[in-house]
Amino acid sequence: MKVVIVGAGFGGLRLARKLNNKPGFEVVLVDRFNYHQFQPLFYQVATAGLDASNISFPLRKVFQKSKNVKIRLAELKQVIPEQSKIITDKEEINYDALVLATGADTNFFGNTQIAGHAFPMKSTVEALQLRYQLLQNFETALTVTDPIVLQRLMNIVVVGGGPTGVEVSGALAEMKKYVLPKDYPELDFSAMNIYLLEGAGKTLAAMSEKSSKQSQKYLEKLGVKVMTNSLVKGYDGNSVLLNNGEQISTSTMIWAAGVKGNIPNGVDKGLIARGNRITTDRYCRVSGYNNIYVIGDLAYMETPKYKTGHPQVAPVAMQQADLLAGNFKLIERKSNPDTHYEFEYKDKGSMATVGRNLAVVDIPKPKLHFGGFIAWMIWMGLHLMLILGVKNRFFVFSNWLYNYFTYDQNLRLIFRQFDKSEKK
């Protein structure tokens, strides 16, 4: 059985590993990048706390000893279900089963003005670009004389009060507090404002009431200006326009306000559901096709417990990968379809970190909530466990230890390219 998996995120990579060296399976794993990206820590790459390589794991390293997994660094261009094949920018690949695990990208909700100026944070490269922008702003600020331009360079607006928005705001606030005044003694950081805008009435709206309240309290303690019930209408690169007409001047708007599924060409448009996701049955199978599956952030599956789809988080993707691995083995053994597993998400909890010693953790069964230092320790331990590779784990841990004891994010490096023609 030839399984083609598109996307090496939490879902796709997990499935490939589960099928690795399993008799009867031939696997092709297709991704645009040659590494697995550990999304939960993008914000630490953006705020110079971690190296991009610390949270990126080379795919070929994972499958070095594999006899049945091939990796293709390519971009999916088209699915042709009638011929059971996909077309990438490099070649055509036939499949017996196709698993779409292309995840989700930033959703600008059709606002091209915002899309053209905001900084998203949905890939390692985007996180690096945000880092370069943040650092470059302060460098530029040193020689700026116009106070309006100066204020614009000093302000940062984060849009979206979910985990990503909360985490990046907190990390920025800590940079402002511990690092930036030492790096730029010529600048007055009391004039620097970090705004967190959230459309709903509270931060971390998907978590418990306690976590929402605590996260806002922590953020405000760190000096973040949390503005709930605030919707962004426009952004021209200089000024954020809110729905109520208010404006906030900034050169840097970070957009963490929503995601939408990366739907490949060739999938029936009628199957597209809320959040630009593809509707599947309880077997992660795309309705109308008997050999195309979707897992992770791209999948939209309704169950009695999750009537409007599952949360777009790593554990869902990983559990769906496990389900598919099991079902594929049953299919390979030609078992009765009645014996196939139906997906049921086991929610083990959720968490978010705001800053040093400040995090929130909700566990559903038994219903528990942790805040502060304990939550922060849980958050760190769990993330270290989830990171792929002993070496990456070691380097992330070393960086965290270093940052913790020195109050310093040490990777303030702008690796940008110079225009060679200009130099000559």
Place this chain on the structure above:
Amino acid sequence: MKVVIVGAGFGGLRLARKLNNKPGFEVVLVDRFNYHQFQPLFYQVATAGLDASNISFPLRKVFQKSKNVKIRLAELKQVIPEQSKIITDKEEINYDALVLATGADTNFFGNTQIAGHAFPMKSTVEALQLRYQLLQNFETALTVTDPIVLQRLMNIVVVGGGPTGVEVSGALAEMKKYVLPKDYPELDFSAMNIYLLEGAGKTLAAMSEKSSKQSQKYLEKLGVKVMTNSLVKGYDGNSVLLNNGEQISTSTMIWAAGVKGNIPNGVDKGLIARGNRITTDRYCRVSGYNNIYVIGDLAYMETPKYKTGHPQVAPVAMQQADLLAGNFKLIERKSNPDTHYEFEYKDKGSMATVGRNLAVVDIPKPKLHFGGFIAWMIWMGLHLMLILGVKNRFFVFSNWLYNYFTYDQNLRLIFRQFDKSEKK
């Protein structure tokens, strides 16, 4: 006394540190990058053995506690000696003394065809670009059917048998031996050729006869095809044309065949000497100006011992920085110019590494030569000592330990940007 230093390489950074918090001095350090680059290890970044951040040290970190050193991330556009000021892309800066430490860049000897297609390795960013190209070649090779194109992707040509060329050839040969066959089991690496082309009759021509011979022996042991007395005439991105008419097919030609000084605009063209360097007197002072100095790779100084200028290596730059720091203090104290120090280079030796346990070291006084494992240990110890910052040292050492024991260069990551417009 206001000292403006352009360039934060080994010379410029050292001088700024020597003048740091010294009474009577105000220092402005100008660089295009916000970090100091540890050039001797670029080749390990290119061959995925080290992270770019491991050998890059944020300048603002060095001077966090400084009362008199300002850093400007800017590009020097013009020197105006008559007004004692420089113009950068950001602002104008006046000086009492100007120190040009802009170093040297790759010299393509006027061959624009080569310049347009070859990979230089004179900055961290260039080293990263080379890394991406090397990895991308093998990814592309997987789906190539034309045997001619395949061979071109598998071949690598390194031009220049100096330390950089020798070191990168050796590292590539080790990748070929230990890493690539495991990463790309679908490719036949016995068909991969690494050529090292050197115009002179031997590799490491500036070192001792023993070192030259040993380095060539080590390279050949690792499978590098060393071709001495070979001059490159042209390269169109597909095929290297040699002076004798021979051609070598390759998509990747690494150019380490020469450097030329980065001469700023505004310096009298009559002062330009061999290697595009600026002629100075024994006080590192540019002839004809009494307050402009040049140190490091950009400086051309004749002494009885070095009749055609000094070697363009870090120790010269650092010793010249020390000299200037001393003389500036004398100038500040208004000492008699007769008491100023004249530069005399103390050569403590030179070294190059070819691969694991394979290096060569020459020490002039007492005249000593080391090869193999001992030389390799000396090389590593010295480079670790020279790297700035405890954290970088720790991470470089950890990476080296990891690479040594696992026979693996783990940073095979392509952080390239995708064209967003294409994606939509």
